[in-house]
Amino acid sequence: MIELQNITVEFAGKKVLNDISITFQQGEMIGLVAPNGTGKSTLMNVLMNYLKVNNGSLMFKDGLSYSSKSKEVKIHQFVSMMPDQSDLYNYLSGRDHLKMFATMWKSDKKLIDETIEALNMGHYVNKKTGTYSLGMRQRLCFAMQIVSNTEIMLMDEVMNGLDPNNVEVISHMLMKKKEEGKMIIIASHLLDNLEKYADRIFLFKEGKLVDADEIVATFSESILTTLRVKNMPEHVKQALLQRYPALSAQTLINGMTLISLGALNQEALSSITAFLVECNLPEFTFGNVTLNDLYAMYYHEII
Template sequence: MIAIENITVQFAEKKVLNDISIKFEQGEMIGLVAPNGTGKSTLMNVIMNYLPPTSGKVSFNGNLSYSSKSNEVKIHEFVSMMPDQSDLYNHLSGRAHLKMFATMWKSDPKMIDETIEALNMGHYVNKKTGTYSLGMRQRLCFAMQIVANTDIMMMDEVMNGLDPNNIEIISKILMKKKAEGKMIIIASHLLDNLEKYADRIFLFNEGKLVDTNEIIEGFSQAKIKTVRVKNMEESVKALLKEKYPLIEQQTLVTDMTLLHLPSSEPMLLSELTEFLVDNNVMDFAFGKVTLNDLYALYYHEVV
């Protein structure tokens, strides 16, 4: 468990993190979403004590905090952050990197071959990392954290440079680790993937963490209370507002219009479908507000 208590990080006049207090539990996958430079990486660096906060503290499992160097050593026995590609040694093989991490965290050496197989790395893992493509290097960085096998794992843009097949492979490994009781904190711009797997998702606003459920009530629940309409004409919007005044309309920078229904009654859904078709609106779908929608709504930009 991580308890973040009144954490503030300030550079000159700018508060990157502003009095954040929150708890994360074991067995949770936490998603962090925001434009670059708004605090995602800063929060992770504070949790790792790579960056001391201006004020506040982080504690683990109830009482362990970064109050001394010996405590930091204890914490880093069960907390890890995925290495960056720049941390790799080009003259060493991928297998050598995995052995190094397994040794540093005293994890089961059997995990090395298991992870190599799970990530389909067998055909290149014995080569020097200086010969790797960006995608191969990214998989190796992920594999290094997996073989460390810490109870708390943090990852900043873990899916960068990966094709859909490898994204799916990594996602399944993360779900397996979550089922084992690991806490996984991920900052990512792959919103579809994050929405699919994360238990809680937070956006950043003026240095604060904002739960997606606070922005859209019941966001994490799969309820059909939204219709997503692409390129809806203004005349149709006006007509819809006149006929259904209780349906809230929001148009995003993506030209997607969200119609928030007051209820998901079948009769209302049927009436709305008939209205849209009668007004030559064919490109629409019933469902829920997506994380991509929410991002565009909140930050007025597209990922």
């Protein structure tokens, strides 16, 4: 468990984290989403005590907090953060790095081989990391944190440089760790992936953590609320709204038009489908607002 109370961090008078109060529980996967430089890494650094807060407090299980050096060591025994791939020792092998982390956290050595196998690292793990590609390094960094086997795992841009297959492999491993009761906090720009696996997703706005469910009330529910139409011309949108005055529409910066369906019946939905096909707009889906939509809606940016 991590409990943040009124956490505030300022850099040069600018509040990067502004009075954040929230509690994360074991067995949760938390997604953090925001454009670069808005506070994701800062929050992780605060959780690791790499950065001192200007105000507020942080509490872990058994009332532990970063009040002294000895308590910091105790907390770091069950909280770890994924290393950055640029920090790897180029003259050591991947296996050396895994052994290093397993030894430091006194975890089961069997985990090293299991993780190597699960992440398909067997063909390169004994080579020096200086010869690795970005994706190989990234997988190694992820594996290092997995072998540390801590109760709380913080991962900043864990999917960087990974191909879709490896994104899936890592995602499944994360799910497995979550099922083991570990808390996983991930900052990522792979929104589809995050949306698929995270239990709660938070966006950063002006130093505050905003739950995606607060932005769109039904975000985390599996219900049909929205018609998403790609590259919808303005005149078609106006024509649709004239035909169905109960609808509301919003075109996002990523070219996606979100049409809120409200309480339309099946007949109306069929009619709308026919209308879009008539207008030669075959790329549309019925469903809910996606995290990509939410991101574009919230930050007016495209990832």
